[in-house]
Amino acid sequence: MGKHSDTLRQMGRTATRGREEILRILEENPLPLSPRDIRERFPEPKPDSATVYRNLALLSSLGLVRSVALHERCRRYETTNGGTHRHRVVCRACGKIESFSAMLCDLSGIEADIRRRFGFKVTDHSLEFFGDCPDCRRKGGGK
Amino acid sequence: MGKHSDTLRQMGRTATRGREEILRILEENPLPLSPRDIRERFPEPKPDSATVYRNLALLSSLGLVRSVALHERCRRYETTNGGTHRHRVVCRACGKIESFSAMLCDLSGIEADIRRRFGFKVTDHSLEFFGDCPDCRRKGGGK
DNA sequence: CGACCTCTTGCAAATAATTTGCGTTTGCAA
DNA sequence: TTGCAAACGCAAATTATTTGCAAGAGGTCG
Known part of the structure; x- marks a missing residue:
């Protein structure tokens, strides 16, 4: 229950x-x-x-x-x-995932543009980032 | 050759x-x-x-x-x-995909924030939109 | 509470995507 | 051209996901 x-x-x-x-x-x-x-x-x-x-x-x-x-x-x-909306950062090297909430992502401009150009009514989006996490950067010799 | x-x-x-x-x-x-x-x-x-x-x-x-x-x-x-960077819009109903180049996507602010908060150095991102295409919207009775 | 009907589940088997081992062939540098 | 490491084809192994079917659970009504 x-x-x-x-x-x-x-x-x-x-x-x-x-x-x-x-x-x-x-x-x-x-x-x-x-x-x-x-x-x-x-x-x-x-x-x-x-x-x-x-x-x-x-x-x-x-x-x-x-x-x-x-x-x-x-x-x-x-x-x-x-409805809370989250995004991720994934480490290319070790696969570690960080998740954060998307206070910053204002994509309404792009969505309006898509509506205008393609006629698509956007209901959702997916935004993920890829890169190198601190640990892998240290080990990997990257800057 | x-x-x-x-x-x-x-x-x-x-x-x-x-x-x-x-x-x-x-x-x-x-x-x-x-x-x-x-x-x-x-x-x-x-x-x-x-x-x-x-x-x-x-x-x-x-x-x-x-x-x-x-x-x-x-x-x-x-x-x-x-390096040209593209995004998509995918129709939830019929799966149709539209592709457009990403002149508008300025995510550098978010990426800097990620660097600050998690130490991740972002090298790439992936941004896709989902919604309803014009055809499906017409048929589906949605507005 | 028990009957009853429908929606779910477990199980097994079917698909489908992706990976791997291995012997043979190919790309290319000397 | 020759030689070797890097690719390829083929077949089989993995792994992810879906589906058919009979048995079981959830919810409704008397």
């Missing part, structure tokens, strides 16, 4: 253990997780991974979670947490 | 048909292509897909191509074309 069950029921969906756990796990994690990561963090008994995928697809279509693309082999997911 | 062979040799790598074709194919295409798309566009005889993957990895490590993450099941690639 947690807040997640309520949210799900209000959206006309069945509240199940799997869905609640996914939302809880993603909320507790500052970094986006892969389906595999999510399953690993489930308390026993762990659900089948097909279930994790199906639930991620559902939660995603409800707008409760979203996928984050970090140019890896697999997708990662994070909660939308009511 | 094309310009691509030269580029590759100057970087100390063997110039092979596979690599030259990939660069040519990507240059001719305004939209980022998946490894499969790339292979399909090869003139006969088509290379094995393992070769395509290996070459994309190599070209990518040389900075001649880069991967673009559009939240799909597979990666896509584009040429870096000497």
